[in-house]
Amino acid sequence: MPEKTLRVAAPGATLEDLPPTPDFDSYPVPAAIIAAAREDDGRILRLDWSDGRVSRYHAIWLRDNASDTDHLNLETREQRGDVTALPKDTRVATASIDQVGALEIGWAAAESVSRFHPGWLYAHDYSNPHHSSPLATDDAAIEPRPWDAETLAEPPTFDGAAFFEDDDLLEAWLTAICRHGIGRLRDLPVEAGTVARVAERIGPLRETNFGRIFDVRVQTGPGSNAYTTAALTPHTDLPTREYQPGLQFLHCLRNSGTGGRAIMADGYRLAAALREADPRAFDLLTTVEWPSSNRAPDSDYRWQSPVIRLDEQGHVLELRVAPFLRAPLAVAFDEVEEVYHVLRLFFEMTAEPSLQMRFDYRPGDLVAFDNRRILHGREAYEEITGERWLQGCYGEREELLSRLRILARRRRAAALDDAEPNSRA
Amino acid sequence: MPEKTLRVAAPGATLEDLPPTPDFDSYPVPAAIIAAAREDDGRILRLDWSDGRVSRYHAIWLRDNASDTDHLNLETREQRGDVTALPKDTRVATASIDQVGALEIGWAAAESVSRFHPGWLYAHDYSNPHHSSPLATDDAAIEPRPWDAETLAEPPTFDGAAFFEDDDLLEAWLTAICRHGIGRLRDLPVEAGTVARVAERIGPLRETNFGRIFDVRVQTGPGSNAYTTAALTPHTDLPTREYQPGLQFLHCLRNSGTGGRAIMADGYRLAAALREADPRAFDLLTTVEWPSSNRAPDSDYRWQSPVIRLDEQGHVLELRVAPFLRAPLAVAFDEVEEVYHVLRLFFEMTAEPSLQMRFDYRPGDLVAFDNRRILHGREAYEEITGERWLQGCYGEREELLSRLRILARRRRAAALDDAEPNSRA
Numbered sequence: 036m037p038e039k040t041l042r043v044a045a046p047g048a049t050l051e052d053l054p055p056t057p058d059f060d061s062y063p064v065p066a067a068i069i070a071a072a073r074e075d076d077g078r079i080l081r082l083d084w085s086d087g088r089v090s091r092y093h094a095i096w097l098r099d100n101a102s103d104t105d106h107l108n109l110e111t112r113e114q115r116g117d118v119t120a121l122p123k124d125t126r127v128a129t130a131s132i133d134q135v136g137a138l139e140i141g142w143a144a145a146e147s148v149s150r151f152h153p154g155w156l157y158a159h160d161y162s163n164p165h166h167s168s169p170l171a172t173d174d175a176a177i178e179p180r181p182w183d184a185e186t187l188a189e190p191p192t193f194d195g196a197a198f199f200e201d202d203d204l205l206e207a208w209l210t211a212i213c214r215h216g217i218g219r220l221r222d223l224p225v226e227a228g229t230v231a232r233v234a235e236r237i238g239p240l241r242e243t244n245f246g247r248i249f250d251v252r253v254q255t256g257p258g259s260n261a262y263t264t265a266a267l268t269p270h271t272d273l274p275t276r277e278y279q280p281g282l283q284f285l286h287c288l289r290n291s292g293t294g295g296r297a298i299m300a301d302g303y304r305l306a307a308a309l310r311e312a313d314p315r316a317f318d319l320l321t322t323v324e325w326p327s328s329n330r331a332p333d334s335d336y337r338w339q340s341p342v343i344r345l346d347e348q349g350h351v352l353e354l355r356v357a358p359f360l361r362a363p364l365a366v367a368f369d370e371v372e373e374v375y376h377v378l379r380l381f382f383e384m385t386a387e388p389s390l391q392m393r394f395d396y397r398p399g400d401l402v403a404f405d406n407r408r409i410l411h412g413r414e415a416y417e418e419i420t421g422e423r424w425l426q427g428c429y430g431e432r433e434e435l436l437s438r439l440r441i442l443a444r445r446r447r448a449a450a451l452d453d454a455e456p457n458s459r460a
Numbered sequence: 461m462p463e464k465t466l467r468v469a470a471p472g473a474t475l476e477d478l479p480p481t482p483d484f485d486s487y488p489v490p491a492a493i494i495a496a497a498r499e500d501d502g503r504i505l506r507l508d509w510s511d512g513r514v515s516r517y518h519a520i521w522l523r524d525n526a527s528d529t530d531h532l533n534l535e536t537r538e539q540r541g542d543v544t545a546l547p548k549d550t551r552v553a554t555a556s557i558d559q560v561g562a563l564e565i566g567w568a569a570a571e572s573v574s575r576f577h578p579g580w581l582y583a584h585d586y587s588n589p590h591h592s593s594p595l596a597t598d599d600a601a602i603e604p605r606p607w608d609a610e611t612l613a614e615p616p617t618f619d620g621a622a623f624f625e626d627d628d629l630l631e632a633w634l635t636a637i638c639r640h641g642i643g644r645l646r647d648l649p650v651e652a653g654t655v656a657r658v659a660e661r662i663g664p665l666r667e668t669n670f671g672r673i674f675d676v677r678v679q680t681g682p683g684s685n686a687y688t689t690a691a692l693t694p695h696t697d698l699p700t701r702e703y704q705p706g707l708q709f710l711h712c713l714r715n716s717g718t719g720g721r722a723i724m725a726d727g728y729r730l731a732a733a734l735r736e737a738d739p740r741a742f743d744l745l746t747t748v749e750w751p752s753s754n755r756a757p758d759s760d761y762r763w764q765s766p767v768i769r770l771d772e773q774g775h776v777l778e779l780r781v782a783p784f785l786r787a788p789l790a791v792a793f794d795e796v797e798e799v800y801h802v803l804r805l806f807f808e809m810t811a812e813p814s815l816q817m818r819f820d821y822r823p824g825d826l827v828a829f830d831n832r833r834i835l836h837g838r839e840a841y842e843e844i845t846g847e848r849w850l851q852g853c854y855g856e857r858e859e860l861l862s863r864l865r866i867l868a869r870r871r872r873a874a875a876l877d878d879a880e881p882n883s884r885a
Contacts, residue, residue: 057788058755078797093796100788108784112755113685117693117783117807118800161790173762238759242664244862260538268542276858278703330483330537334663335865336858337598358542359533363482363525365586371518372503375543382542433701433761437669440760 048135050451054150057102058112061448062154068132077126077143082156091162095125097140100159101149174443175436177213179408181304184389187215190299190402195220198233205236206442208403209435212282216301217404223286225398230286230426233401238434241280243273244334251285251425253418258331260359264418269300269385269410270357272429275329275336279355281432283406287396289424295416296393300385302354302408306343309384316377321345323374327355328362337362342381353407358382385410396425405432473560475876479575482527483537486873487579493557502551502568507581516587520550522565525584526574599868600861602638604833606729609814612640615724615827620645623658630661631867633828634860637707641726642829648711650823655711655851658826663859666705668698669759676710676850678843683756685784689843694725694810694835695782697854700754700761704780706857708831712821714849720841725816727779727833731768734809741802746770748799752780753787762787767806778832783807810835821850830857 056062066086074081080097082090098121099114101107108115122144129141138151158172191211193204198220211218223229231248234240240247245258254262261267273279310317326339338355339362346352366374384390393414396402404411406429416423481487491511499506505522507515523546524539526532533540547569554566563576583597616636618629623645636643648654656673659665665672670683679687686692698704735742751764763780764787771777791799809815818839821827829836831854841848 058753059757059760060755091793093800095800096789096796099786099800108682108685108688108690111682111685111688111784113784114786115685115690115784117810118786118803119807119811121800121804123804159788159790161788161796162793164790164792239667239669242667244664257533257536260533260536260540263533263536265533265540277706277856278858281702328483330485332484333866334862335484335869336862337865338858359536359538359540361524361539361543363584363586364521365584365589367589368516368587371521371586375518375520375524375546378543379546379548382544385542386544431702433703433763437759437761440762441758444760 052135053152053154054137055102055109056152056155057100057107060444061451062152062158063447063451063454064136064154065157066153067136068138068153068156071130071132071138073127073130077128080127080130080140082138084157088157088160088163090156090160092156092160094127094142095121096161097127097149097151098122098125098142101140101151103147103149105147106149173440175213175439177210177439179216179303180214181307182215182301183304183308184391187301188392189394190217190219190392190404191215192219192221195223195399195401198223199236202442202445206439209237209439209442212403212405212435213439216303216409217299217402219403220401221397221399223399223401225288227288227426230284230401230428233286234282234284234403234428234430237282237430237438239430241429241431243276243280243429244331244336248426248428251427252423264295264416266415267412268358268382269298269391269412270359271302271354271410272357272406273329273336274340274355274357275327275338275360277338279353280406280429282403282430282435283411283427284401284403284430285396285425285427286401287398287425289398289422290396292423293417294414295423296395296414297402298391298393298412298414299404300391300410302343302410303351305381305384305390305410306351306354308390309343309381312384313377313380316380317343319374319377320381323366323370323377325356325374325378326362326365327357327360329360342378354410355407356381356410385412396423407432477560478577478579479562480527480534481577481580482525482532485869486876487577487583488872488876488879489561489579490582491578492561493563493578493581496555496557496563498552498555502553505552505555505565507563509582513582513585513588515581515585517581517585519552519567520546521586522552522574522576523547523550523567526565526576528572528574530572531574598865600638600864602635602864604641604728605639606732607640607726607817608729608733609816612726613817614819615642615644615817615829616640617644617646620648620824620826623648624661627867627870631864634662634864634867637828637830637860638864641728641833642724642827644828645826646822647824648826650713652713652851655709655826655853658711659707659709659828659853659855662707662855662863664855666854666856668701668705668854669756669761673851673853676852677848689720689841691840692837693783693807694723694816694837695784696727696779696835697782697831698754698761699765699780699782700752700763700785702763704778705831705854707828707855707860708836708852709826709828709855710821710850710852711826712823712850714823714847715821717841717843717848719839720848721818721820721839722827723816723818723837723839724829725810725835727768727835728776730806730809730815730835731776731779733815734768734806737809738802738805741805742768744799744802745806748791748795748802750781750799750803751787751790752782752785754785767803779835780832781806781835810837821848832857 066084070083126143128143324339329336491509495508551568553568754761
C-alpha cells in the first residue's frame, strides 16, 4: 500500500507546491529533510531526514536527474542533452531546504538553481540500498512462484464479466500471470476478436506471420500442426524467432468436441526438477544449441538456442522448445547421441503428470500465459464429434510490466489525493 | 550461385522422382551416393559420394529428420511427435541406393522404411563441418562490415521506383542492411503509409505504444523528444524494452526546412574504437547496468542493460542507449562518478565526425537500419522555415533473415528448373 504519511515543512504548504519530478509518478513524502550539507567540496550532498535516515547523493547524479526545464523537457519528461551536456566538474555550491520542504541546489560555476521533490529523493536514495531503490520499488517486480500439479491444479481464475471496466480485476489477473505464469478469465464474450480486445487492455499486440490474431482450429492446408486435430507436446511458441513472444492469449469460442484438453507445465519448475534429477542433462540442455526452424512456402524462420536459457547468475531466463519445429541438429559428431539422450529425458519430464496441469476450455474462457516460461500443449481431439475453435494472439512481457506500473501509479495518485483532499483540483 | 550440377543415378529419372525433404527448399545434387554402409552395428551410416566425399550420419539423427508421413506432416513440414516417439535404440537395418539415387533405409525393429533426398543429405553433412552445414549454408548469414566516415560516407542507395515489383532490388537492399546496418531507397512514392507498405514486403511490423506507424514531426503535447525540433544525440530506439526493435524504417514525406540532417554511427565500429582507445571504459560499458525509462501518462517502460551488450564469445551483440531516456542510475555508491565518466567518453565518441555519416532526407527517401547496431540522431531544425515530416515504423531482424532465405530459395528453385527444364510442370 502507498505510504500516506505526508510531511511538508511549512504550515499551509501543499504537495502541489513541490517541484515536478523527472517522471510522471506521484511520491509521498514519508519524512522531511531537516538538514542539507555539502561534502567532499560539493561533489557529494548529504541529507538528514526527520526519521533519522542519512542519504548521500553525488552532485553529477543530482544534476543529471534535475527537472529544471533547461535540462528536462517537462512535456516528455525526457532529458534535453546527453551526459556531455553536464559540466565535467559538477559540484553543489549551495544547498538549502525551501519553505515547502523541497531541496534547492545552486550549482558551482553556473547561474542555475535546481529544486528537488523530497519524496522523489527519498525513493531514489541509492546510498541506502537496503532502503528503497528504483528497482526495489518497481511495482511490476513480482516474484515468480514455480508450480507443479500438487501446488496448482488449475490456472488462477477470475470472473471476466466486468473485465473491460474493472482495473482492480485487470491488476489481479496480471499479477497472477507474473507470479504463476498463467491466469484465466471466465465468462468473457463469446465473440470473435475478443482476444485482441482483452490483450489490448495491456498494450500493443505482437503481430507475426500467423497474423495479428490466429485461429486455432482445423484448417485446410495448415501452416502449423496447431491447425490440425493432432496432440501437441508441451512447447513454447515461435522458438524460431530471436525474440520468442513473451505472452500468449488463447480465447475459446467453441469447444463441443471430444478431447483437446489443454496441457500446461511450468518451465521454471521443470528446469529445477531436471537440475536436481540429472545435473549433467541440465548442463547440456542449458549449453547445447538446439536449432529450430519454422519453414513455410513464404517464410523461413530459424534460430538456435539452448532449450533452457540461463542468465548470468544461473537463473532460468526462458525455455525455448517446440518438438515439432526441430531442425537438423548440427553439433560435433561425437555429441549427437548424448544430445538426443538428454532431449529425450527433457520430453519425458514434460510428459510427467506430476509436473502438468490439464483443463478443458469453456466458450468464453481466456487463458493468458508467459510463453517463455510456461510450456503449453493439448491432447488430440476428434473433429467429427464437434467443433473446437480458439483464437489467439501474442503480446510482450514488457507491456504487462508497464501496465502494472501504471495501475499502481494511479492507485498511488488516488491515495495521495485521499490523504490531502484539498491539495488538488 | 546455386550449384547446377545435378546427378541422379538412373538415366531418365528426374529430380521430381526424389523423395520430399523435411523442408520446403530445393536441393541440387552435386554428387551421387555410390555406396551406403552400416557401421557400429547400424548406429551409424556411412555414405560414399561420387566426388570422393565420405559422410557419416547417426541412425537417430536420420530417423529424426526423415520425411515419411508417419513422422513428418508433409503439409506443414513439422514433426508429428517429440523425441520420445523415436525408438530409444534406433538403428539402421538395411541401407541401399534406389534407382533415382535416393537413400533407402530399413529401420531395425520396425516395419518402416525411410527414403532420403541425396541433395538434402549432402547439404546437411554434419560429419564434415568444413563442408556445408545448415549454418554455413544459411542464405541470410551475411558478414557485417563495420564502417566509419572514411569507409562509408552515405547509406548504400537503391532506386526505389520499381521496389514493389523487383525482388532482386529487395534482396540487394536487404543485403546492404545486413552488411552495413543501413540501406536507402530513393524515389519511392511521397505518400503517407508508404513506410508500412515497404516494411511489409519484408514481414509483419512491430507495433509499439507509439503506434503501428509513427509520425516524426512537431506535435503538440509531444510523447517524445523526437516529436519536437530538438537535436537528437545518436541513440537506439526503445532501449526501455526487453527486446529493442531490430529494424527501423524512416520515410521522408516533407523536408523543406533548415537543418534536421540525419546523423548515423555504426555501433559495431564505435565499440571497436572504444575498446581500443580505453579498454577499462569498454569493460564498464559492457558490464554496468544502465537503466532507461520511457515514462508517459499511460505507459511506463523500464529496462536496464549495459550500453554495449556482448555475446558469450565477446562479440558485440547490440547497443542499447538513448541519452534522453536516462533513468536514475542505481549502482554501488562508490561507482557513480566513474560510471558517469565512461558514459561521457562514450557520448564524446558518438559525436566524433570521423565515426559518423550525415545526410539530408529528400521526399521519397526511405532509410532502413538495424536499430540494435546503428545509432541514429539528427541535427536540430527550424520549424518556422518549412516543414519536416518523416513516417517511421519498426520491424524485426528475424523477418529480414526469413525474407532473404525465401528470396534465395526461389532463385535456387528457378536455377534447378533451368538446369532441368523438363522435370517440372
